Amino acid sequence: MQQLETLVSTATQFVEAGxxxxxxxxxxxxxxxxxxxxxxxxxxxxxxxxxxxxxxAADRPVIVFDNLGIGRSSxxxxxxxxxxxxxxxxxxxxxxxxxxxxxxxxxGGMVAQQLLFDRPESVRRAILVGTGGPGAAGMFAxxxxxxxxxxxxxxxxxxxxxxxxxxxxxxxxxxYLLRMLARIEREPSTTAETIQAHLAAIRAWGExxxxxxxxxxxxxxxxxxxxxxxxxMIPAFNSYALSQQLPNAQLILYANAxxxxxxxxxxxxVQDALRFLGSD
Amino acid sequence: MQQLETLVSTATQFVEAGxxxxxxxxxxxxxxxxxxxxxxxxxxxxxxxxxxxxxxAADRPVIVFDNLGIGRSSxxxxxxxxxxxxxxxxxxxxxxxxxxxxxxxxxGGMVAQQLLFDRPESVRRAILVGTGGPGAAGMFAxxxxxxxxxxxxxxxxxxxxxxxxxxxxxxxxxxYLLRMLARIEREPSTTAETIQAHLAAIRAWGExxxxxxxxxxxxxxxxxxxxxxxxxMIPAFNSYALSQQLPNAQLILYANAxxxxxxxxxxxxVQDALRFLGSD
Numbered sequence: 001m002q003q004l005e006t007l008v009s010t011a012t013q014f015v016e017a018g019x020x021x022x023x024x025x026x027x028x029x030x031x032x033x034x035x036x037x038x039x040x041x042x043x044x045x046x047x048x049x050x051x052x053x054x055x056x057a058a059d060r061p062v063i064v065f066d067n068l069g070i071g072r073s074s075x076x077x078x079x080x081x082x083x084x085x086x087x088x089x090x091x092x093x094x095x096x097x098x099x100x101x102x103x104x105x106x107x108g109g110m111v112a113q114q115l116l117f118d119r120p121e122s123v124r125r126a127i128l129v130g131t132g133g134p135g136a137a138g139m140f141a142x143x144x145x146x147x148x149x150x151x152x153x154x155x156x157x158x159x160x161x162x163x164x165x166x167x168x169x170x171x172x173x174x175x176y177l178l179r180m181l182a183r184i185e186r187e188p189s190t191t192a193e194t195i196q197a198h199l200a201a202i203r204a205w206g207e208x209x210x211x212x213x214x215x216x217x218x219x220x221x222x223x224x225x226x227x228x229x230x231x232x233m234i235p236a237f238n239s240y241a242l243s244q245q246l247p248n249a250q251l252i253l254y255a256n257a258x259x260x261x262x263x264x265x266x267x268x269x270v271q272d273a274l275r276f277l278g279s280d
Numbered sequence: 281m282q283q284l285e286t287l288v289s290t291a292t293q294f295v296e297a298g299x300x301x302x303x304x305x306x307x308x309x310x311x312x313x314x315x316x317x318x319x320x321x322x323x324x325x326x327x328x329x330x331x332x333x334x335x336x337a338a339d340r341p342v343i344v345f346d347n348l349g350i351g352r353s354s355x356x357x358x359x360x361x362x363x364x365x366x367x368x369x370x371x372x373x374x375x376x377x378x379x380x381x382x383x384x385x386x387x388g389g390m391v392a393q394q395l396l397f398d399r400p401e402s403v404r405r406a407i408l409v410g411t412g413g414p415g416a417a418g419m420f421a422x423x424x425x426x427x428x429x430x431x432x433x434x435x436x437x438x439x440x441x442x443x444x445x446x447x448x449x450x451x452x453x454x455x456y457l458l459r460m461l462a463r464i465e466r467e468p469s470t471t472a473e474t475i476q477a478h479l480a481a482i483r484a485w486g487e488x489x490x491x492x493x494x495x496x497x498x499x500x501x502x503x504x505x506x507x508x509x510x511x512x513m514i515p516a517f518n519s520y521a522l523s524q525q526l527p528n529a530q531l532i533l534y535a536n537a538x539x540x541x542x543x544x545x546x547x548x549x550v551q552d553a554l555r556f557l558g559s560d
Contacts, residue, residue: 222535229523229531240520243509243533251509251533253523255502268555275548 132238162260228257412518442540508537
């Protein structure tokens with residue numbers, strides 16, 4: 001009997017693309033449209049929740065990776081969402097994936113939207129978690145930036161940023177941290193340079209004008225927009241706005257949850273994501 | 281083997297309470313906290329979707345009824361949500377139900393909120409579909425009122441009011457109509473008097489001020505707020521606003537759907553409702 005793979009122990013692989021090297025991990029079945037995950041501000045692929053990834057991979061191929069300038073991927077992190085999407089596409093093409101599903105979280109959700117703009121034919125369905133459209137409002141208040149840029153990152157800041165200040169949410173946050181930290185062979189921490197590039201990219205995305213937001217109307221892909229009702233990093237209003245602008249979007253705001261809603265409700269999120277991905 | 285009960289064929293029952301008579305139907309197991317449903321503007325209990333009710337009743341007791349002045353229930357329909365909630369409570373007490381779950385749709389969702397204000401101890405959890413809080417915005421535009429008050433009601437108006445103008449949504453709407461019209465022994469149509477009272481109640485609810493909206497913050501019950509992304513009767517923004525004001529609310533906006541989202545996605549809605557009701 002094959003041992004069940006898990007994000008905690010699966011080996012990191014590498015792929016070259018035009019002089020660049022991408023670090024990635026692949027789980028789940030060999031065949032089927034892979035779900036490619038795009039990570040949040042400052043995160044490496046170690047920041048995904050094994051409870052979420054392993055359960056998704058029980059159903060379909062799942063690929064997590066570090067974009068350029070992150071972890072053991074080569075290069076430097078560009079300071080725009082557009083360039084991050086270009087790099088992500090390089091990775092997808094290097095793996096020779098003709099068509100993918102996307103799950104973008106936070107900054108990764110912006111990169112996912114950009115990929116939908118730039119390469120609609122390469123994406124089947126997209127899940128946009130804890131993110132906002134071009135021109136997103138109320139992102140990254142000063143106290144959030146302070147907590148989010150702390151070096152080294154600490155558990156307290158992450159619990160503040162990703163979870164709601166209730167006993168239930170904070171306790172779910174601690175469980176997520178334990179799961180997320182279980183892997184031993186970890187990627188190197190994100191550099192100060194990458195953190196600054198990520199911040200610049202998020203700020204520039206938030207300053208895009210209404211025309212850029214209106215482009216969302218042209219995305220015909222089925223999308224699932226997810227957030228916590230009380231996200232202090234990218235307020236849930238942005239998720240609501242996405243659901244109104246994207247022509248074919250479902251919205252879920254999980255109760256009593258913040259930015260890291262998918263890690264607070266791993267079972268529900270996986271149920272909802274798989275139902276969405278499997279519904280044709 | 282017991283024959284499976286269905287809303288299409290189950291007998292209507294009656295209960296007396298202080299000189300008033302309520303018509304109702306009960307499905308599902310004998311024991312467990314019953315889910316009591318509160319109907320929309322102008323609807324009788326015949327307007328529920330058997331696909332939704334029967335599937336809910338496979339898991340838990342479900343009770344649909346006609347409030348005073350509707351169908352074969354006695355009396356006249358009051359012209360305020362507050363009085364409708366008072367009458368609904370009479371019905372619940374007449375059935376000697378110490379604690380219930382609520383599912384309120386549209387006007388019924390307003391009555392459900394009022395019950396949560398007035399009798400918090402009698403309700404365990406509430407599902408609020410296609411509805412808005414006190415002071416809800418953008419409800420019942422002129423073309424909506426015209427279609428909604430047509431006598432006799434016609435299929436075209438209902439498809440316009442409850443479903444999105446896409447092939448998928450309209451087709452789901454027609455399937456709902458077929459299911460909903462399958463019952464032979466039907467309640468009498470809602471009178472012009474009741475329609476006017478319902479309209480007055482909805483208008484008064486929409487004119488409540490911010491203090492009334494702020495009362496939602498005191499509702500500690502777990503709530504599930506549901507709508508379609510494109511509801512033309514009670515815009516989905518009101519559902520988003522409920523999810524931000526209620527302290528413990530999950531929000532779901534189904535894609536490519538309008539006011540009747542629960543009838544467009546009967547299977548998904550039942551999955552989501554049962555998961556919510558069963559989650560302690």
